[in-house]
Amino acid sequence: MRSRGRALRAGVLALLLGGIILPIGFGLWETLRAAFGILPAIGAHHLSLEPWRALVALPGFATSLRLTLITGIGSTVLALVLATGFCAAVHGRIGASAGARLLTPYLAAPHAALAIGVAFLIAPSGWIARLVSPWLTGWDQPPQIASVHDGWGLALMLGLLVKEVPFLLLVILSALGQLPVRQEMAAGRVLGYGRGAVWLKLIMPQVYPLIRLPVFIVLAFALSVVDVAIILGPSNPPTLAVAITRWYSSPDTRLILPASAAALTQGALVIGAIALWAGGERVVAALGLRWLRRGARGRSAEPGLWTASALVAALMGLGLAALVGLALWSLAWRWPWPLGLPERWSLAGWLNPASGWGGALVLTLGLGLATTALALALAMAWLEGEDRARRGRARWAAVLIYLPLLVPQIGFLYGLNVAWLRVGLSGGIPAVIWAQELFVFPYVMIALSDPWRALDARLLHTAAALGASPLRQLLAVKLPILLRPILTAAAIGFGVSVALYLPTLFLGAGRVATLTTEAVTLSSGSDRRVVGIYAVLQAALPLAAYLAAIALPAMVQRNRCNLNGALGA
Amino acid sequence: MRLSTVLPLTLALATPALAQSTDWQATLDAARGQTVYWNAWGGDARSNDFITWVGQQTDARYGVKVEQVKLTDTAEAVTRVIAEKAAGQDTGGSVDLIWINGANFAAMKEQGLLHGPFVAGLPNAAYVDLSPAAAASVDFTVPVEGYESPWRLAKFVFTYDSARVEAPPATLAGFVDWAAAHPGRLTHPNPSNFMGATFLKQALIELTPDPTVLQAPATDASFAAATAPLWAWYDALRPNLWQAGATFPENQSVQQQMLNDGEIDIAMSFDPASTAAAIEQGLLPESARVFVPAGGSIGNVSFVAIPYNAANWQGAEVVANFLLDPATQAHMQDITVLGSFSVLDPARLDAEAQAAFAALPSAPALPALAELGPTLLEPHGSWMTRLSEEWARRYTR
Numbered sequence: 001m002r003s004r005g006r007a008l009r010a011g012v013l014a015l016l017l018g019g020i021i022l023p024i025g026f027g028l029w030e031t032l033r034a035a036f037g038i039l040p041a042i043g044a045h046h047l048s049l050e051p052w053r054a055l056v057a058l059p060g061f062a063t064s065l066r067l068t069l070i071t072g073i074g075s076t077v078l079a080l081v082l083a084t085g086f087c088a089a090v091h092g093r094i095g096a097s098a099g100a101r102l103l104t105p106y107l108a109a110p111h112a113a114l115a116i117g118v119a120f121l122i123a124p125s126g127w128i129a130r131l132v133s134p135w136l137t138g139w140d141q142p143p144q145i146a147s148v149h150d151g152w153g154l155a156l157m158l159g160l161l162v163k164e165v166p167f168l169l170l171v172i173l174s175a176l177g178q179l180p181v182r183q184e185m186a187a188g189r190v191l192g193y194g195r196g197a198v199w200l201k202l203i204m205p206q207v208y209p210l211i212r213l214p215v216f217i218v219l220a221f222a223l224s225v226v227d228v229a230i231i232l233g234p235s236n237p238p239t240l241a242v243a244i245t246r247w248y249s250s251p252d253t254r255l256i257l258p259a260s261a262a263a264l265t266q267g268a269l270v271i272g273a274i275a276l277w278a279g280g281e282r283v284v285a286a287l288g289l290r291w292l293r294r295g296a297r298g299r300s301a302e303p304g305l306w307t308a309s310a311l312v313a314a315l316m317g318l319g320l321a322a323l324v325g326l327a328l329w330s331l332a333w334r335w336p337w338p339l340g341l342p343e344r345w346s347l348a349g350w351l352n353p354a355s356g357w358g359g360a361l362v363l364t365l366g367l368g369l370a371t372t373a374l375a376l377a378l379a380m381a382w383l384e385g386e387d388r389a390r391r392g393r394a395r396w397a398a399v400l401i402y403l404p405l406l407v408p409q410i411g412f413l414y415g416l417n418v419a420w421l422r423v424g425l426s427g428g429i430p431a432v433i434w435a436q437e438l439f440v441f442p443y444v445m446i447a448l449s450d451p452w453r454a455l456d457a458r459l460l461h462t463a464a465a466l467g468a469s470p471l472r473q474l475l476a477v478k479l480p481i482l483l484r485p486i487l488t489a490a491a492i493g494f495g496v497s498v499a500l501y502l503p504t505l506f507l508g509a510g511r512v513a514t515l516t517t518e519a520v521t522l523s524s525g526s527d528r529r530v531v532g533i534y535a536v537l538q539a540a541l542p543l544a545a546y547l548a549a550i551a552l553p554a555m556v557q558r559n560r561c562n563l564n565g566a567l568g569a
Numbered sequence: 570m571r572l573s574t575v576l577p578l579t580l581a582l583a584t585p586a587l588a589q590s591t592d593w594q595a596t597l598d599a600a601r602g603q604t605v606y607w608n609a610w611g612g613d614a615r616s617n618d619f620i621t622w623v624g625q626q627t628d629a630r631y632g633v634k635v636e637q638v639k640l641t642d643t644a645e646a647v648t649r650v651i652a653e654k655a656a657g658q659d660t661g662g663s664v665d666l667i668w669i670n671g672a673n674f675a676a677m678k679e680q681g682l683l684h685g686p687f688v689a690g691l692p693n694a695a696y697v698d699l700s701p702a703a704a705a706s707v708d709f710t711v712p713v714e715g716y717e718s719p720w721r722l723a724k725f726v727f728t729y730d731s732a733r734v735e736a737p738p739a740t741l742a743g744f745v746d747w748a749a750a751h752p753g754r755l756t757h758p759n760p761s762n763f764m765g766a767t768f769l770k771q772a773l774i775e776l777t778p779d780p781t782v783l784q785a786p787a788t789d790a791s792f793a794a795a796t797a798p799l800w801a802w803y804d805a806l807r808p809n810l811w812q813a814g815a816t817f818p819e820n821q822s823v824q825q826q827m828l829n830d831g832e833i834d835i836a837m838s839f840d841p842a843s844t845a846a847a848i849e850q851g852l853l854p855e856s857a858r859v860f861v862p863a864g865g866s867i868g869n870v871s872f873v874a875i876p877y878n879a880a881n882w883q884g885a886e887v888v889a890n891f892l893l894d895p896a897t898q899a900h901m902q903d904i905t906v907l908g909s910f911s912v913l914d915p916a917r918l919d920a921e922a923q924a925a926f927a928a929l930p931s932a933p934a935l936p937a938l939a940e941l942g943p944t945l946l947e948p949h950g951s952w953m954t955r956l957s958e959e960w961a962r963r964y965t966r
Contacts (some may be wrong), residue, residue: 030655041655042680059958060965125830142832144753149816235759235816237965246761249644252954253651253676334851337831344851355618414652421656509649509663511606511638521611521641527852528826530614 004470005388012382016400020438023416024407028267030415034260042253051257055265058247058258060237065269068240071153071233072223073273075160080215082161082315083168085308088199091176099173101550106166106319107492108542110499112520113535115159115231117322120329120528122147122155125337127325133338142337149235156233160225162319164218165312168211175210178454179203192297196305201292213398214446217405219277220270224408227501227520240266244410260414267411274406323539330532349533356518357533364514364541367429367504368497371436375444375493376486382445383452384478388470401445404438413506420507432512435503436496444493451485452478483556487549495542515541593692596883601632603884607873608646609668611639612822615846619907622900627891633884638664643673650682650876662878666885669717669874671709671763675950677874678716684875684882686715691886693893694718698914705870705912710784710949717872720892721901722910723839724868724941725767725861728825732856734834739863741772745802748809754834756811756818756827760960764821768837769956771867773799774945783948787955796956800963807964814964829853839869841941842908845934849905859936865943870912895922904932 033039037048055061121127125142133139148155181203188198229239237243244266247259329335330349332342420431455478463473501516519534611617617637624635640646646667653662677683688694697705697719705719706712729737738747748755758765774780776798782791807814811833818824821838828836829852838844847853873892875885891897895918898911915923
């Protein structure tokens with residue numbers, strides 16, 4: 001049985017190696033060649049450092065680099081601080097499952113949709129300004145302020161925070177499920193520490209190692225995000241990832257060479273930032289230790305925590321208003337400045353699915369279901385293999401699985417496309433499913449592996465003692481007990497699939513038009529009403545998946561009171 | 570004597586025509602059942618709807634389906650063809666037809682990435698003036714030579730809201746004073762976008778001492794001399810632009826949205842009918858109007874081209890030919906459909922087709938052809954590249 005388990009794991013590993021590492025390696029190789037002057041298609045045959053010289057000479061390169069670092073690291077630090085402060089102040093006052101339900105819309109809504117909504121909220125002519133003009137502000141015309149596309153990237157950081165704080169809150173919540181929080185809180189309070197102090201001094205140091213990987217993923221994402229940065233970020237020059245996308249798609253094809261060099265720079269940037277972060281962790285740990293040993297009871301920390309909570313609440317209010325604003329736009333015919341609500345309403349967009357959203361909806365749904373089913377099957381095969389081989393998690397395997405989330409997409413997607421074409425599998429649905437799998441599978445693994453490994457082994461021992469085969473143990477014990485986490489993982493995977501932009505664009509050769517690719521394309525146009533329809537659908541699909549993940553187990557297991565999330569959360 | 574010279578000439582003319590009709594039948598036969606992936610900028614809903622309509626028509630008539638691949642930037646399609654060439658995929662490529670002109674066309678033609686020449690083989694090319702100096706024969710001074718087929722006319726115009734602006738500036742030079750009087754109410758798309766670059770070109774043509782040098786490729790010396798007044802003008806204009814000229818909209822659609830939101834007072838477009846169309850769509854206020862600088866404005870033609878490795882090039886040729894059908898062009902020029910001006914030569918149309926054009930409806934924001942003033946020639950493509958680069962060098966920090 002152990003050997004069969006090993007075989008299962010080896011099978012999944014081979015699939016991962018062939019399906020993830022090899023193609024990414026190919027992609028990076030093609031990018032690397034182009035970065036050093038070799039791209040025969042545009043007549044570049046000679047190894048040289050010229051692309052790098054050209055890159056450094058491109059106007060605004062240094063500023064792009066600086067902007068990327070500030071917005072990427074800044075938004076991640078802020079998101080972590082805010083999420084921690086919020087949990088410290090609120091944890092125990094809101095139940096974990098209620099909290100998870102509260103976060104669902106934010107996790108489900110794709111980055112691009114939220115960003116478009118936020119842009120409409122905070123723009124000089126945005127919803128907030130409209131609601132207070134001209135009666136309060138005296139603005140007859142939108143004010144001359146740079147509230148989006150500002151040169152410091154503040155709007156971009158805000159847009160990232162709206163999405164990342166809920167994500168970090170969720171991972172902190174699920175990490176808390178693995179710790180004896182109540183007992184430690186009681187012990188801390190008995191010793192005279194304030195709630196917040198117990199949280200920061202006792203609980204957070206235990207939580208952080210559990211959420212380290214998600215934090216890195218957030219960091220890598222914030223450094224290399226393209227769609228949000230186009231919608232909210234500075235434009236002259238933009239962040240590096242946007243600049244690279246622009247250079248790749250410039251009519252001047254010679255720019256592909258420095259763009260490839262920049263894509264490698266982007267990769268180095270992410271690695272460097274993660275290294276920097278790891279260094280920062282040590283400094284914080286050393287300082288924290290001294291703070292801890294001083295033994296202050298820390299009641300003065302409370303106002304800071306409540307400020308963080310208020311900010312988080314404001315962020316979530318902003319996110320909600322952004323989605324509501326888009327939903328209103330999808331129902332508007334004209335909504336001119338400075339009206340707080342549309343002047344004329346219309347269902348025209350919604351009544352015409354043939355204008356494009358009908359097809360995109362069906363395709364997005366199909367892609368999401370296919371990739372999620374595949375990712376779930378792979379993840380369960382991997383975890384079951386682990387169980388049967390009686391082996392714990394392997395760190396190197398985790399690194400392999402999460403690699404696609406850490407390597408910047410732009411660094412390998414162009415090269416990957418070339419590699420795919422060389423094999424003769426040009427853009428189409430299968431290529432897109434595979435490309436999405438690179439990103440869906442890691443998230444499904446993140447969501448599923450902890451609950452799976454936390455499963456009470458005594459149940460399985462009992463089943464084995466009653467003569468159940470490993471397959472029967474899986475089907476009759478594990479899967480029913482793990483129904484809730486499995487469905488949650490499926491919902492997360494589905495949400496990721498719906499939101500993916502660059503992989504769908506590159507490997508679909510632009511022919512695979514999903515809600516997200518259409519929404520980002522349309523956000524470069526002028527019709528917010530159509531963008532509103534796509535964004536609403538884009539947010540509604542994953543939301544429906546999350547709701548199903550909550551409702552189905554509750555229905556199926558309504559007479560199994562001990563399964564109500566206790567094992568899954 | 571006379572007969573003996575005329576006869577061979579007639580024969581020489583007649584033979585290709587005969588060959589053409591049989592060739593075209595072969596193309597039609599091969600095209601039946603194909604699906605043409607038309608890569609076209611997808612930021613405009615009306616253009617998208619028109620392309621959908623084209624697909625329905627060609628499917629019904631010739632059994633050729635059209636699938637629009639919506640691009641945020643035409644260069645995406647160029648990059649895709651280059652990636653395919655890099656991978657050695659010289660047949661069965663994923664791009665069948667591209668809405669293209671200017672720098673993208675020049676780049677693809679120069680690198681041999683285009684199928685053709687095919688335009689002369691299209692039966693409906695007979696309605697187009699293809700003489701060497703005609704608008705449809707030169708694309709940003711690059712000779713078309715049959716590698717792309719025209720389908721709609723583009724002319725640079727400004728859009729303003731007549732409810733907020735009484736008198737728009739009459740010349741580009743006048744923009745400086747106007748912006749000083751209305752700080753923050755004017756902007757232009759980023760010059761890395763073709764519309765932003767066109768704004769600079771329009772100003773260059775007006776301000777440069779000798780516009781004829783713009784028709785030749787730019788050299789370091791000619792560029793420096795020709796653009797000196799442009800940069801002086803721009804330095805005076807920029808402090809009074811929207812956001813003090815520190816940031817710019819990504820493209821003209823975003824700029825039009827800003828006009829609709831009241832953030833700015835003047836937007837620009839390459840389609841004289843787009844303002845009337847946008848009003849009808851609820852995307853601009855009823856009071857929006859079009860104006861053109863006193864000396865006229867830049868005009869060019871939008872083309873469709875077929876990549877060298879297109880999988881469905883026969884179907885793509887059928888679509889290109891259908892786009893030149895007089896009935897199609899009249900439908901396209903209808904303000905309730907697309908409102909783009911036709912590329913056909915009115916003198917070559919029969920009475921019925923001319924009547925179809927004459928019967929098209931009008932709209933208050935739709936300028937008459939006469940109001941658009943003279944059409945200025947696009948400078949050689951190298952000027953646009955250099956303008957974008959030089960602008961970035963000066964103003965991107």
